[in-house]
Amino acid sequence: xxxxxxxxxxxxVFVLFVLTFGAFTATTIIARLASRALAAKDTEKIKLxxxxxxxxxxxxxxxxxxxxxxxxxxxxxxxxxxxxxxPWAVDFKVLGWxxxxxxxxxxxxxxIGFVYAWKKxxxxxxxxx
Amino acid sequence: xxxxxxxxxxxxxxxxLAPMLIPIVGALLILVVDLFKSNIDKSLYVMLSILFxxxxxxxxxxxxxxxxxxxxxxxxxxxxxxxxxxIVSQFIIVVASMLFIPLALTSKRFHEFSYPEFFALFxxxxxxxxxxxxTDNLILIFVGLETAxxxxxxxxxxxxxxxxxxxxxxxxxxxxxxxxFYSFGSMxxxxxxxxxxxxxxxxxxxxxxxxxxxxxxVGFAFILASFAFKLSLVPFHTWAPDVYEGSSxxxxxxxxxxxxxxxxxxxxxxxxxxxxxxLVWVEAILYVFVVVTMTAANLWALVQTDVKRMLAYSSISHxxxxxxxxxxxxxxxxxxxxxxxxxxxxxxxxxxxMLWISRQKKMLPGQNSDHSYEKFAGLVQSSPxxxxxxxxxxxSLAGVPPFALFWGKMYLISAAVTSGYTVLALIMALxxxxxxxxxxxxxxxxxxxxxxxxxxxxxxxxxLSLSLKTIIGIAAVGTIFAFIxxxxxxxxxxGFVYNSGY
Numbered sequence: 001x002x003x004x005x006x007x008x009x010x011x012x013v014f015v016l017f018v019l020t021f022g023a024f025t026a027t028t029i030i031a032r033l034a035s036r037a038l039a040a041k042d043t044e045k046i047k048l049x050x051x052x053x054x055x056x057x058x059x060x061x062x063x064x065x066x067x068x069x070x071x072x073x074x075x076x077x078x079x080x081x082x083x084x085x086x087p088w089a090v091d092f093k094v095l096g097w098x099x100x101x102x103x104x105x106x107x108x109x110x111x112i113g114f115v116y117a118w119k120k121x122x123x124x125x126x127x128x129x
Numbered sequence: 130x131x132x133x134x135x136x137x138x139x140x141x142x143x144x145x146l147a148p149m150l151i152p153i154v155g156a157l158l159i160l161v162v163d164l165f166k167s168n169i170d171k172s173l174y175v176m177l178s179i180l181f182x183x184x185x186x187x188x189x190x191x192x193x194x195x196x197x198x199x200x201x202x203x204x205x206x207x208x209x210x211x212x213x214x215x216i217v218s219q220f221i222i223v224v225a226s227m228l229f230i231p232l233a234l235t236s237k238r239f240h241e242f243s244y245p246e247f248f249a250l251f252x253x254x255x256x257x258x259x260x261x262x263x264t265d266n267l268i269l270i271f272v273g274l275e276t277a278x279x280x281x282x283x284x285x286x287x288x289x290x291x292x293x294x295x296x297x298x299x300x301x302x303x304x305x306x307x308x309x310f311y312s313f314g315s316m317x318x319x320x321x322x323x324x325x326x327x328x329x330x331x332x333x334x335x336x337x338x339x340x341x342x343x344x345x346x347v348g349f350a351f352i353l354a355s356f357a358f359k360l361s362l363v364p365f366h367t368w369a370p371d372v373y374e375g376s377s378x379x380x381x382x383x384x385x386x387x388x389x390x391x392x393x394x395x396x397x398x399x400x401x402x403x404x405x406x407x408l409v410w411v412e413a414i415l416y417v418f419v420v421v422t423m424t425a426a427n428l429w430a431l432v433q434t435d436v437k438r439m440l441a442y443s444s445i446s447h448x449x450x451x452x453x454x455x456x457x458x459x460x461x462x463x464x465x466x467x468x469x470x471x472x473x474x475x476x477x478x479x480x481x482x483m484l485w486i487s488r489q490k491k492m493l494p495g496q497n498s499d500h501s502y503e504k505f506a507g508l509v510q511s512s513p514x515x516x517x518x519x520x521x522x523x524x525s526l527a528g529v530p531p532f533a534l535f536w537g538k539m540y541l542i543s544a545a546v547t548s549g550y551t552v553l554a555l556i557m558a559l560x561x562x563x564x565x566x567x568x569x570x571x572x573x574x575x576x577x578x579x580x581x582x583x584x585x586x587x588x589x590x591x592x593l594s595l596s597l598k599t600i601i602g603i604a605a606v607g608t609i610f611a612f613i614x615x616x617x618x619x620x621x622x623x624g625f626v627y628n629s630g631y
């Protein structure tokens with residue numbers, strides 16, 4: 001495989017940066033629009049208010065289930081794995097056996113982490129042991 | 130096209146990595162065992178930890194014989210550095226950990242030991258400390274330091290008392306600050322010299338005659354502050370008594386030994402060239418640190434009403450005492466420091482274990498602190514054995530011959546005199562005399578006073594079990610018969626230190 005030659009060696013990284021930024025922004029905007037269009041809108045005032053006797057409550061603008069944070073962490077586990085594996089796969093022949101053993105060790109460590117998360121029930125919604 | 134990368138396994142020297150990999154593998158194994166069979170009794174995990182620590186010990190013995198044949202070993206792209214200092218300190222770390230782990234088998238049930246994660250974190254922490262001492266790469270030191278510290282914060286918090294959460298958060302905040310100081314200081318040294326290896330930094334700085342003296346001063350200040358946090362030198366000691374009080378007595382004893390020896394080794398590596406570079410202010414600053422730490426901590430220890438806090442201040446004072454060796458910086462002083470710490474390990478772990486056997490689940494009405502002096506009043510009447518052993522450890526800490534720490538103090542003070550630090554030697558001797566007061570105060574309470582409250586009789590020894598007895602026995606034997614071991618130990622440590630050029 002030929003590497004693409006650019007004027008600056010980091011130009012490709014810059015292009016990736018711009019693309020990622022664009023993709024991230026687009027995804028967030030689309031998700032926001034989609035949920036606004038699809039969500040059931042029942043804006044009965046008393047229904048939305050929080051029950052509290054006496055003091056007025058401030059409404060939390062957006063509440064997230066802590067489960068999302070766990071999923072984000074698990075996503076990171078595999079995300080970093082892929083980020084690490086792509087350049088390795090491109091330069092597989094250059095890195096040779098040394099690179100291969102390193103990658104195998106890395107995957108074994110990640111697999112242990114994955115099995116740990118799985119057995120602890122982190123992959124099931126609302127079922128954290 | 131790029132050239133294929135050819136890394137031969139021999140050039141990596143994986144032997145240098147073996148002692149760290151063993152506890153890591155052990156920790157992962159413990160986690161995996163728990164996944165497939167939960168609710169196993171804690172004694173299995175204790176035994177597994179001891180097994181892996183023992184394997185670690187054997188691996189260390191292997192690398193020490195390799196060191197005796199071939200000298201300092203470099204490995205893994207010259208990041209690992211296995212010299213005499215690394216080997217001796219790793220021996221201290223592993224042996225202290227082997228003595229600590231059986232303290233988990235108490236007769237009362239404690240929350241933290243029911244989790245296998247406790248033992249996994251413990252083994253990860255040991256690997257972190259081992260990485261910290263077996264390298265002169267500032268980045269790997271940082272990684273090791275953080276691995277170890279983050280595990281340690283969690284281990285403290287797992288004791289599950291209100292005070293232990295407080296202790297863990299205090300330690301975490303202070304530790305984060307210290308880590309920030311450390312990374313900032315290393316950044317400055319990297320900016321000045323273009324290297325993260327301590328010997329490279331030394332070579333470059335000496336070659337250009339410390340021309341960037343302003344940067345060196347700022348970097349030194351940050352690095353010194355971070356080490357002072359870890360070693361609890363005054364005025365960076367404020368976390369220590371609270372953290373010791375909040376964590377379990379066994380953990381407090383462990384904390385006063387193992388993290389400090391790791392920090393001492395790194396400090397020795399880092400300050401070595403600065404002290405011998407002829408910069409007067411480096412020595413002056415360290416001198417002030419040493420003297421203030423010894424004296425102030427001793428004075429604070431005098432007024433404590435709780436034995437655990439007293440021992441916390443006493444271990445700060447001992448750290449200052451040992452820091453004097455780093456400041457003197459001769460081979461004799463470095464040898465004396467390591468000898469001191471070997472002896473200190475037995476004595477201090479023993480004295481904290483004596484507090485651990487009298488751990489109360491609930492305080493009695495009217496009792497302010499867990500290990501007040503009143504609790505030990507008249508101990509000789511109810512339990513003469515416990516009182517005698519406790520007195521033995523106290524006498525050793527005070528430096529009474531022929532017990533363990535007397536020899537450590539003697540060699541350290543004689544190293545100071547030989548290098549011409551007569552005033553420092555005098556201050557050290559005076560401080561030992563002051564320290565005698567608060568150690569003897571406990572002995573007076575135990576032997577000469579009448580019991581304050583008969584309910585305390587039941588409390589003392591209530592946590593005792595066979596494994597605790599064994600550990601206390603080993604510590605006591607180590608303290609009493611130190612005079613036999615001192616000479617061969619000194620020979621061995623001296624050889625290791627001399628051959629690695631410190």
